[in-house]
Amino acid sequence: MLIFRIIYNLIIFILLPIALPLGYLFALKKNEEKDYFERFGFIKIENIPKKSIWFHCASVGEAKSIKILVDKIREELKDISIVVSTVTYTGKKIAEKELNPDISFLLPLENSLAISYLLHLLNTKMFFIVDTELWPNLIYSVSKKCKLYLINGRISDSSFKKYYFFRFLFKKLLNHFEKIFVKSEGDFAKFSKIIGSDENLINFGNLKFFEKKDVDISEVSFLEGKIITAGSTHRGEEELVLAAYESLEDSFDKLIIVPRHLNRVDEVLQLVGNKGFYPVRWSNGDSAVKNAKVIVVDVFGILEKLYKISEKIFIGGSVVENIGGHNIYEALQFEKVVATGKNMWNFKEIYDLARKYNVVYEVEDTQQFIEYLRDDFLISADFYGFERELKKKAREKLDKILEEIRRWV
CATH class of the missing domain: 3.40.50.11720 (3-Deoxy-D-manno-octulosonic-acid transferase, N-terminal domain)
Structure with a gap:
């Protein structure tokens, strides 16, 4: 381990004379000097x-x-x-x-x-x-x-x-x-x-x-009607979303797909086009997005804003088997019943709690996704119980850290 540290610090020492001026030029360019x-x-x-x-x-x-x-x-x-x-x-x-x-x-x-x-x-x-x-x-x-x-x-x-x-x-x-x-x-x-x-x-x-966050929706407020947002999707999940949407297209005004990795945007646009829809990139501007039925988001930072204005929400990374799900609380904080696949092991604690209070709906195939889009699950959802237990768990967890802090300060 000592040899590793010596080599590691030697590399830093050698690179420093190069990194310092180059880094400063980058900082100047970004007004961070x-x-x-x-x-x-x-x-x-x-x-x-x-x-x-x-x-x-x-x-x-x-x-x-x-x-x-x-x-x-x-x-x-x-x-x-x-x-x-x-x-x-x-x-x-x-x-x-x-x-x-x-x-x-x-x-x-x-x-x-x-x-x-x-x-x-x-x-x-x-x-x-x-x-x-x-x-x-x-x-x-x-x-x-x-x-x-x-x-x-x-x-x-x-x-x-x-x-x-x-x-x-x-x-x-x-x-x-x-x-x-x-x-x-x-x-x-x-x-x-x-x-x-x-x-x-x-x-x-x-x-x-x-x-909960105070999410400003002014950036997306021009969107109207009944909206489905499929957030953080991975390859293989857009097909499921599109198949379900196709069956109930007339019941919704817009489908918005937000790929987890934006380097897949072109791939998703082609997939949507192959299904017979006419997708629009979010970056094409408000007018184009407002008049489109299917939108593919190609910018960062608007997912929670879309969740807040959407009627139906799917959280990706959960139908495919090797991801383990993504953060469902980004949508649940707005008291929206969300759909996910069963592969949510990275968020098991909050997912199990969400299922306990019927604020999440599990989908495995197109038919179950259609049922989620068609039915009103808010009737049986207990967001009050979910938030109450979540806050209780939060207090317990924070107390663990505060207990550690009191030991040393």
């Missing part, structure tokens, strides 16, 4: 905290996901300062807006001297890495100075193959964490296999599930 040198440890701290908890978030999604936890810490531990670092400039701006941290900056990436100095200066008692950001120098430096935790831990199927192959390295890294709070049972199993133990693992779930 003001904070650029924070990446190399040049960080100004105006008010030194008596003690702090430091959250590191890679970017926007991670910063947003911990809002409920940060708010809870502020509510119960008023003498603790909140420090947030990010990898991206956009992530920093979102973190400042959403989390209102006492101190925020771009992480001095893999700079052990800068990290150690900041941990001492900020009197950091606990360090949370949000999501699975496994930077070796960061992990080694933090674990020597304070308690290190991983929260919202996840490992994709493709990443797991690499992690497992190099588990002799990743096991060492993961053993530096006091506890690892993972997103799902699937992630729990993956971390267990890599580490060789589940002693310090906790199946926490996703913090994003525990708080």
Whole structure:
């Protein structure tokens, strides 16, 4: 392991003279040069905290996901300062807006001297890495100075193959964490296999599930009528959606398909065209979209807005067998009964809860999808019970983290 660290840091040392000026040129191009040198440890701290908890978030999604936890810490531990670092400039701006941290900056990436100095200066008692950001120098430096935790831990199927192959390295890294709070049972199993133990693992779930969002629908408000949205779809699922829609086309004004991976947009457009429809890209503009029956979304950031205005919603990654589902709470928060396939193991806890209160409908074939589109399942749905139990689980889970925090601060 020592040899690996020597080689790793030697590579960083060699690349640094090249990366620094190139990175600055990219920052200039994107108008991000003001904070650029924070990446190399040049960080100004105006008010030194008596003690702090430091959250590191890679970017926007991670910063947003911990809002409920940060708010809870502020509510119960008023003498603790909140420090947030990010990898991206956009992530920093979102973190400042959403989390209102006492101190925020771009992480001095893999700079052990800068990290150690900041941990001492900020009197950091606990360090949370949000999501699975496994930077070796960061992990080694933090674990020597304070308690290190991983929260919202996840490992994709493709990443797991690499992690497992190099588990002799990743096991060492993961053993530096006091506890690892993972997103799902699937992630729990993956971390267990890599580490060789589940002693310090906790199946926490996703913090994003525990708080409703204030979603602005002005960007999609020009859409009218009865809308079906098929979100985060994968190859093989669009055919199911289109077959069901074809049977009940006259009952709906629009079908909107949002592929999980936008590099499949052309493929999906061709598939829709081959079925006899005339699809329109979302990027073609409001007028074209407003007059179309089938729309394929080719931009980021509007899925939840579409869920909010839709009458029927299908969440993809759940009919195909190798994905494990996607986040159903993005739609359930709007009190819409959603359809999914049965393959929801990555979100088993919230999926089982949703089925308990009849707020999700399982489809396996075209006929079941048609039944979902045709029938009104809101009659038997208990969103009040679902939200009440979800909040109860959220409190229990947050209490686990607060219990850990109280141990060390």
